[in-house]
Amino acid sequence: MQIVKRIGVVLLWIAGPVFVFAGINNNDPYFVPLRGAGNILLVAASAAAVLMLLRRDFLSRRGWSGRLLIVLWCLPLLGITVSRATLVLRExxxxEAEPALARTLGQHFIxxxxxxxxxxRLAERGLIAGVYVTRHNLAGRTADELKAEIAALQGKRRxxxxxxxxxxADQEGGIVSHLAPPLTRLPALASLAELSEDQQKAKAEEFGRIHGQELASLGINLNFAPALDLRPEAKRNRLDFNTLISQRAISDDPAKVGAIATAYIRGLESAGVDATVKHFPGLGRVRADTHHFRADLDTPxxxxxxxDWRPFRDVLSTTHARLMVGHVAVSALDPGRPASHSKAVIDGLIRKQWNYQGIVMTDDLVMGAIYQHNVCTAVVEALNAGVDLLLVAYDGLQFYRLFACASDAAERNALDTAMLRASETRLRRARMVD
Incomplete structure (x- = not known):
């Protein structure tokens, strides 16, 4: 029995720091599963551990080690309290942000x-430009309920x-069909790559039209598709749990990717839904998963x-598609800095060399390649580079932190006003602002 008790104490010493870490970092995106019921369990387990230690008289019988163990198990409760208080104060x-500042910065956030x-509350105060809906917005609900919710949000805006x-929404087809069901689960565009050229275009346009009509029926007006990354030659990276680009890329042939994507966009736009081509500068050549790690593109x-870039140039020059820039760094242009907030890539290459004056948006800024580093720097550099829309998708609560980054930069005059004016012009041209 004595051995069992000692093992129990050792386990408490091991588990304690884990619980403290979870409590202190409760607002971190990696701890999204802990929110709600998870937080209740965390608090209950910590409180139970403290009560057990007090009942067994660890406060006096075990000396300093016993007292330290009790303090250790009090820290998760303190960590959660501080994390929650920080979030509430930031919210x-x-x-309460000044209305003009709220709308000036808010028009850049989805x-x-x-x-x-x-x-x-965010929508009616002009603190955001848009919302992103995905499978958890449909959990336990019908398509009609989601449609009514979107309509209610638009009503508040009006x-x-x-x-x-x-x-x-993110409705590519294949494994990225976040609203299917209830929407139709179509095959990935890659399934069309071996058809004849005429069949490719006809089927791609049909897929786009189906997606567009179904998304529009819910009130969705922007689709994060198609993906223009070239299919990688290398074997799948075992640490790639999220990107899975080998299953999503249309083809390894740039011309084929461009033709199929253009036809798909034509179908999507025919239903009144805008397309977003992604993930520039391309994920086909990189091994790291930017959901968790930094990645570098070292190709000349x-x-x-x-x-890799030919499909992007072809599609952007012949459609009204938006461009999503990912978190891969282009070593030849701006080594070490993700393209999503690189002025050399966005302003230098895309705006000036390619002369693309459409809407540029970031991939999700809650991804590890950005969030686990200096996310405030990324927000400010993205706006100063000419990015029009900042995406905060996986964990919407991080919006408050990212907006605070932009707001603080505005107060310090660290935002490029000329870039913001140019972005507002593009947003107005795209009818995203009045």
Missing amino acids: RSIL VGYSSFDEVA AAGLPSLVVA VDELEAT
């Missing part, structure tokens, strides 16, 4: 959400005298222009 500060009431929200620019 209050953002919601956020994912779980709480209608919370996102409605009542506030603000432009309609961008309502975005001339080679990229002839291969």
